[in-house]
Amino acid sequence: MSREHERVVHMVSELLNVLFSMGASKIDVRILEEADRFFISLQGKACLDIRQKLKKTRRLLRMNRSREMEEELWSLAGSVDYDTELSLVGMMTDEAEIRYDEETGVLVIELLRKK
Amino acid sequence: MENSREVSAQDRLQYRILTLTFLALAATGFFFDTPSGIAGGLLRIITDPDYLITDYMGVGGVGAAFVNSGLVCLLCIGxxxxxxxxxxxxxxxxxxxxAGFSFFGKNLLNVWFIMAGVWLYARYRKEPFSRFIYSALFGTALAPLVTQILFGFGAPLWVKIPLATLAGLSVGFVVPPLGAAMMRFHQGFNLYNIGFVSGFVGSIVLSLFRSYGFVPETRLIWSTGHNATLAPLFLALFGAMFLLGFVMNGRRLSGLAALMRRPGRIVTDFLLLFGVGPTLMNMALGGACAILYLLAIGGDINGPTLGGVFTVVGFSAFGKHPRNMAPIVAGVAIGGLTKVWGLSDPRIQLAALFGTTLAPVAGEFGILWGIAAGFVHSSLVLNIGTLHAGFNLYNNGFSGGTVAAVLVPVIEALRTGSEKNVS
Structure with missing residues (x-):
């Protein structure tokens, strides 16, 4: 597995942690790789009240890209099951979009990561 | 929404604050010594084999130690x-x-070899050096290796110079890949990750040295008698820092309480999460608590302990706060009261200050586990140093990483429930 792929796996793993923590039981993951970037999309139906968590999630995923921090810390993303490192995923991401439909409870997280 | 970032006006302001701080630190040296005294002191500092524990205040004088620390930092900021x-x-x-370790082990000469090794690694990977800049900065933990070869060995210069260069470059070259790999062992519960890495690298290098008959003596250069001057100086500095943070936070304490509720595990970047104001206030509190702790136990404020204080201050922007540090210090203190050494033993003074590398254990798992981590750390840190003979300046990071790697899985296994937090 290439270094880039390995990092994307960790990012997705972290996002899965988040969706599980929101009570999602059916999650769709879609990854699209292009020459210079990855598009990562996760969609799940949250079963818990996530409004408070959502605000925090949005803020952390929109953290500035930090390639300097990523280089040493990326392996922590998705590495443990009791704590999420969303800010780290945010630092590994160039663009983040989070949509939540309050009626259906469907949460969509879309990330763009430049290589 | 785009997350990408360039150096902003905010960054420029923060660079200015950092530059002024360390310019002031260097300038402070001239209150303690004459320019010629400082020049002589700097020369002695640079030519000293400075493995643990070498107090630069004892080697070159208080003034030269301050100037060395300030100048090394200014160059790193540059x-x-x-x-x-x-x-x-x-x-x-x-x-x-x-800044802290430039009071006892890092100097204007020895840090560049390691950084050049990291730069070579970046060239090898065909990636910008900036991506590995933190490995380069923290990797200077192994800088005494270079000076030991240059000034501690009895070989001729034509042997020592290439050997020291090769050692520095090689060590720097391997630090970045190991940094990411070793993080998995302690899962981010040891804040001095490169200290953990450097402990292993230093142990391997020392084993090679020993294979060729080199057995370094243990050393303890530990100056005393500076408390009356340095304690008020640094308490005033931390007071000013707190005030500055308070003003920058709109003359409010808001954010500080929320900051202190964070477990502090890597990656908890207080500056990004809470902004400059609360972070500065937390840094000031951390520094003041560290100085007051030293005074309370009858400790010494000198090069090595200032190193501990400064490290507490720095990492109070990246995971530490008084709430998660206190249980670790309590664990070390309980060890100091019940084991065969006292609280004011130099190595135990350092264990209490640098042992706060394990603060995330207390932050995540609670006070009792934090005390247990500090208690175990205070014993391990006194023994683990023999593996690298003090060539790894971040000996507490080596010990802390080992404690976390062993303790965290055990705590996890004993922990009931599976609470998940978005951090």
């Missing part, structure tokens, strides 16, 4: 600016840590 690195919590942690 390097960060040159690489256009945005200022985050880890930037502050790295600079303050270097």
């Amino acid at each position: 390097l960060l600016r040159l690489q256009r690195v945005p200022v985050t919590g880890i930037t502050i942690a790295a600079i303050w840590t270097i």
Whole structure:
């Protein structure tokens, strides 16, 4: 597995942690790789009240890209099951979009990561 | 929404604050000594084999130690600016840590070999050096290897110079890949990750040295008698820092309480999460608590302990706060009261200050586990140093990483429930 792929796996793993923590039981993951970037999309139906968590999630995923921090810390993303490192995923991401439909409870997280 | 970032006006302001701070630190040296005294002291510092524990205040005098620390930091800040690195919590942690260790082991000569090794690694990977800048800065933990070869060996210069260069470059070259790999062992519960890495690298290098008959003597250069001068100086500095943070936070304490509720595990970047104001106030509190602890136990404020204080201050922008540090210090203190050494034993003074590398254990798992981590750490740190004979300046990071790697899985296994937090 290439270094880039390995990092994307960790990012997705972290996002899965988040969706599980929101009570999602059916999650769709879609990854699209292009020459210079990855598009990562996760969609799940949250079963818990996530409004408070959502605000925090949005803020952390929109953290500035930090390639300097990523280089040493990326392996922590998705590495443990009791704590999420969303800010780290945010630092590994160039663009983040989070949509939540309050009626259906469907949460969509879309990330763009430049290589 | 785009997350990408360039060096912003905010970064420029923070660089200015950092530059002024360390310019002031260097200038303070001239209150303690004459320019010629400082020049002589700097020469003695640079030519000393400075493995643990070598107090630069004892080697070159208080003035030269301050100037060395300030100048090394200013050069590192210049390097960060040159690489256009945005200022985050880890930037502050790295600079303050270097400032601290430039009082006992890092100097104007020995840090560049390691950094050049990291630069070579970046060239080898065909990636910008800036991506590995933190490995380069923290990797200078192994800088005494270079000076030991240059000034501690009895070989001729034509042997020592290439050998020291090769050792520095090789060590620097391997630090970045190991940094990411070793993080998995302690899962981010040891804040001095490169200290953990450097412990292993230092142990391997020392084994090679020993294979050729080199057995370094243990050393303890520990100056005393500076408390009356340095305690008020640094308490005033931390008071001013707190005030500055308070003003920058709109003359409010808001954010500080929320900051202190964070477990502090890597990556908890207080600067990014809470902004400059609360972070500065937390850094000031951390520094003041460390100085007051030293005074309370009858400890010494000198090069090595200032290193501990500065590291606490720096990492108070990246995971530490009084709430998660206190249980670790309590664990070390309980050890100091019940084991065969006292609280004011030099190595135990350092264990209490640097042992706060394990603060995330207390932050995540609670006070009792924090005390247990500090208690175990205070014993391990006294023994683990023999593996690398003090060539790894971040000996507490080596010990802390080992404690976390062993303790955290056990705590996890005993922990009931599976609470998940979005951090």
